[in-house]
Amino acid sequence: MMRTRPLKVALLGCGVVGSEVARIMTTHADDLAARIGAPVELAGVAVRRPSKVRAGIDPALITTDATALVKRGDIDVVVEVIGGIEPARTLITTAFEHGASVVSANKALLAEDGATLYEAAAKHGKDLYFEAAVAGAIPLIRPLRESLAGDTVNRVLGIVNGTTNFILDRMDSxxxxYSEALDEATALGYAEADPTADVEGFDAAAKAAILAGIAFHTRVxxxxVHREGITEVTSADLASAKGMGCTVKLLAICERAADGRSxxxxxxxxxxxxxxxxASVRGAYNAVFVEAEAAGxxxxxxxxxxxAPTASAVLGDLVAVCRNKLNEATGPGESAYTQLPVSPMGDVVTRYHISLDVADKPGVLAQVATVFAEHGVSIDTVRQKGKDGEASLVVVxxxxxxxxxxxxxxxxxxxxTVRGVASIMRVEGE
Structure with a gap:
């Protein structure tokens, strides 16, 4: 039977994602109520600029006092889509203290201090859901936390930033x-005015930390997270990759060591x-490849x-949290029982593609090969092109x-004899 008293939702932030969440809550109110078993009501929206016109939202719901909103005793769920570390962290923990569960899309906060949020949620017996924090609309967090809870995940390999994938795809296809592709991404709205978080890998690194923590039941x-961006990727790198039957992607890679100890x-x-x-993931799309012992x-x-895609993930979490509320239950919390150490990048084992500018004269290849041998790095293939006393040497x-x-x-x-190291790139996914 449908419960008549509505579950009240406080929305923190009403930008691109927040406004879409509010719109869906309003236009699909009957469907959401049927799926949850009770109506859901938008009880307040905290914003920075109250004078801005927000279509479809009752102006009476708008407030600039987010703290007062989350402290209201009648709020059942707080949806946080403001991002950043503070005041989001304080607002979320305050919401738990005052009886509300939380749905968040805040990847930066979860990667930086997820432990604090988990501990606060557990202390007060509330839910913390965050499907929208990684890969937008793609169901990923819940499958890792719930569907694969009985399996052992060994590797998560993915494209988790659409901006960089679009740029690399345009460079390749x-x-x-790089600059031309970035300008195109900006014009199409895929890149922010300041694209640093995307192109330097900060966005993807935050998502990698979240995925690794869930996949391996440890705090990351x-x-x-070792981080490198795409600003140094050149057209020559893409051409060299094509020559090897490859393409270039910005990858988030989370792995369990072969001995399972790190x-x-x-x-x-x-x-x-x-x-x-x-390799076939094009444009601004994301994809994540998971390798598990039993599931494969x-x-x-x-x-x-x-x-819209991010709001879809937020609403999915909202439905789950509201159902838990009606059943007087909570969903999965933090699972960090393994307490595995995170090994440094130096311990990672993989293949490499190295492009060198060298003098075009006898003996150069022998010198280069000797250096590789002295450091215990075995050479698979070598390609050399020379002209007018200069040469390029590509070693895999x-x-x-x-x-x-x-x-x-x-x-x-x-x-x-080595005039410069033109590029270094790892080779993955073989």
Whole structure:
């Protein structure tokens, strides 16, 4: 039977995502009520600029006092879509203290200090749901937290930032340079006016921290994630990747060590074979590839950003939290029982593609090969092109620790015959 008293929702933030959440709550009110078992009512909307016209939202609901809103004793669920660390962290913990569960899309806060939020939710017996924090509308957090709860996840490999995927796709498919592709992404609304968080990998790193923590049942913070962006990726890198039957993607990679005693989390550009499912992810789309012991290989694909897709994930969480409220229950909380250490990037083992500018004379290849051998890095293939006393040397290695590669590169830079290290890129997904 339908409960007549509505569940009251406080909305923190009414930008692109928040306004879409409010719109869906209003236009699909009857459907949401039927799915939940009770009506849901928007009881207040906290904003910074109250004078701005917000279509479809009763002006009487607008407030600039977010703290007072979350302290109201009649609020059942707080939806936080303001982002950032503060005041979001304080508002969320205050909401728990005053009896509300929380739905959040705040990847930065969850990656930086998720432990505080989990602990506050558990202390007060409330829900913390955050499907929208990673990969927009793609159902990913809940499958990892619930559907795969009885399995062992060994690896999560994904494209979790649509802006960088669009840029790299345009560089690959249209031959555009980085700056040209970034300008196009900005014009289409895929990139912010300041694209730093996207192109330097900060956005993807926050998502990697969240995914690693859930997948491996251990606490992984943003500082634990090795991060590299795409600003140094060149058209030559894309061309070289094509020559190897690969393409270049910005990947978030979370792995459990083979002995199961540690984990790693990293974000960086990488060459992946065209045969890998992630290679076909085009434009601003996201996709995440999960490898589990019993389930095998799973792939989640779809739009990873935007008001409507992100709002879809928020509303899915809202329905789940409201159902829990009616049943006087809570959903899954933090699972960090393994307490596995996060290994440094130097311990990661993978293959590498290294492009060198060298002198075009006898003996150069032998010198370069000697440096690789001295650092324990085995060479798989070598390609050399020479003209007018200059040459380019492209070396692809077998699998080796990242620390060994770093030592190799530093030694190569000191050779008189090496005029520069043009690019270094990892090779993944084989």
């Amino acid at each position: 249209a031959g555009a340079g 913070r943003l500082d634990d 984990v790693t989390a990293r974000v960086h550009p990488a060459m992946i074979p065209l045969s890998h499912p992630l 290989e799973l792939m989640f694909y779809g739009p990873g950003a935007g008001g 290695t077998h699998r080796a620790p990242d620390a060994a590669l770093s030592g190799t590169v530093e030694a190569l830079r000191k050779l008189d």
